Amino acid sequence: MKKEMKTREDFEEELPDDGVDYRMGEGHASSPLLIVQVANMPDEGVSLHGEVPFSDLELESDERFDLTGPVEFDLHIQPVQQEFVVRGKLHAVVQAMCDRCTAFAPCHLTVKNVFHCYKNNLGEPIDLTEDVREDILLSFPQSFRCREDCKGLCPTCGRNLNEGTCDCKPQDQDDDGDNNPWNVLSNLKLDET
Numbered sequence: 355m356k357k358e359m360k361t362r363e364d365f366e367e368e369l370p371d372d373g374v375d376y377r378m379g380e381g382h383a384s385s386p387l388l389i390v391q392v393a394n395m396p397d398e399g400v401s402l403h404g405e406v407p408f409s410d411l412e413l414e415s416d417e418r419f420d421l422t423g424p425v426e427f428d429l430h431i432q433p434v435q436q437e438f439v440v441r442g443k444l445h446a447v448v449q450a451m452c453d454r455c456t457a458f459a460p461c462h463l464t465v466k467n468v469f470h471c472y473k474n475n476l477g478e479p480i481d482l483t484e485d486v487r488e489d490i491l492l493s494f495p496q497s498f499r500c501r502e503d504c505k506g507l508c509p510t511c512g513r514n515l516n517e518g519t520c521d522c523k524p525q526d527q528d529d530d531g532d533n534n535p536w537n538v539l540s541n542l543k544l545d546e547t
């Protein structure tokens with residue numbers, strides 16, 4: 355056996371502890387839609403378009419986000435020296451719960467600049483699943499409003515004030531129906547500098 359020839363075991367040992375195993379390892383989600391065959395790839399690379407369900411990314415709905423639709427991917431993978439470079443975009447529309455009125459409304463998740471490099475591992479297929487999962491996960495908003503001027507819920511009867519007014523008396527001077535307690539702070543007069 356030539357000295358440069360590496361066995362599969364060599365590669366497994368070379369993987370750094372914190373490195374991502376791009377092969378189909380245990381513990382990682384792996385979608386067949388995001389596994390790219392790289393053998394004989396043309397120099398200009400190949401484009402990958404499609405949709406992958408959230409369940410393939412091991413992402414599930416919770417009380418704030420309803421992950422109904424798929425994640426659309428629009429990617430391009432190209433060989434660059436001993437690596438493969440993946441660039442492109444991800445997009446999904448999920449139903450998100452409004453922080454103010456608790457109604458669900460469409461929320462667009464967008465990743466505009468996907469960028470990942472993968473080592474050429476003896477021409478083995480590259481699994482993009484884990485990185486797509488991480489990218490889309492980071493695109494979820496920390497806070498969400500169904501609309502810019504969401505009126506929220508009546509603090510007394512709980513009615514969604516976007517759908518109409520109720521007969522409750524305002525509890526304080528704040529008669530614009532805004533029940534956010536922090537408004538008290540914003541109404542305080544601050545010393546102007």
Ligand SMILES: [Zn+2]
Nearest residue numbers: 452455500504
């Ligand atoms: Zn709302």
Ligand SMILES: [Zn+2]
Nearest residue numbers: 508511520522
């Ligand atoms: Zn009310």
